[in-house]
Amino acid sequence: MSQRHQKNFIPAIQLSNGSLTTFIDEEGYVFIGNFRDLLGSSEGTFFLDVVVSRFGPCIDLASHASLLAPFTCGVIKQALFSINDNNASRSDGYTFLSLKKSWDIIGSDSCHAIRDLFVSGKLLKQINHFIIALIPKFANVTSNFKPISCCNVVYKVISKIPFTSLVVAFAGIISPLQNAFLGGRVMADNIHIIQELLLLY
Known part of the structure; x- marks a missing residue:
């Protein structure tokens, strides 16, 4: 068994009750349930308040x-x-x-x-x-996996x-002070500015 395959191999997973299982069918149900929970609930959601959205910048x-x-x-x-x-x-x-x-x-x-x-x-x-491939974040883990989706x-x-x-x-509505969502802008720039300001006090 290659080192990479050995590292990514999942020998067992931890169930919600804390016990371990090695049955592939049972593991599949656990993984599907986990992703179903991540995708949200079937309950109704709140509608967007149009009045609130009008106060912000518009394209x-x-x-x-x-x-x-x-x-x-x-x-x-x-x-x-x-x-x-x-x-x-x-x-x-x-x-x-x-x-x-x-x-x-x-x-x-x-x-x-x-x-x-x-x-x-x-x-x-x-x-x-x-x-969706589940990669263990650490060697020999039973409950901590990193999902990688391949489309x-x-x-x-x-x-x-x-x-x-x-x-x-x-680009026209995001503030020039916001550096997280646009290409060519780096969040680290804001961090450096704050650090320089703090040094002056």
Whole structure:
């Protein structure tokens, strides 16, 4: 058994009552229950208070129009080509590099399928599919795992497209003092400023 496989091997897991189990079926139910709890409850949620939201900054009309505009093939291609080639292969077995290399062949069909998704709001089950791997945070643990989700290439590209548009739209409403949500800004800058100010007192 390789060292990496040995480190990531889960020999047993701890149940909610504190006992350990090595039965794969039982382990599966525990993991599914854990993620179901993380995703929230079936109880009703509070609605957004529209009056409260009006007090904050709002995006301008041009940004609003750009968010509502249909995505062009150029935007879809840019989203794909902005993803690192060296990322691990996805759950469908493809890498981003393989999709980029075959773009001249499949680009038109890919653009049509992705644009259709944003118009219809329907996503194929084959695309909306994840593999979740649980990696032990420490050696020989029974209850402390780090989940890593692996989606397919198309899903990753689909999720990147609106994110890129939102970053541009939000650039005008996020305070220049806020460094956590925009590219080119680093939270450490604020920490250094505070440290310099504290040294003066």
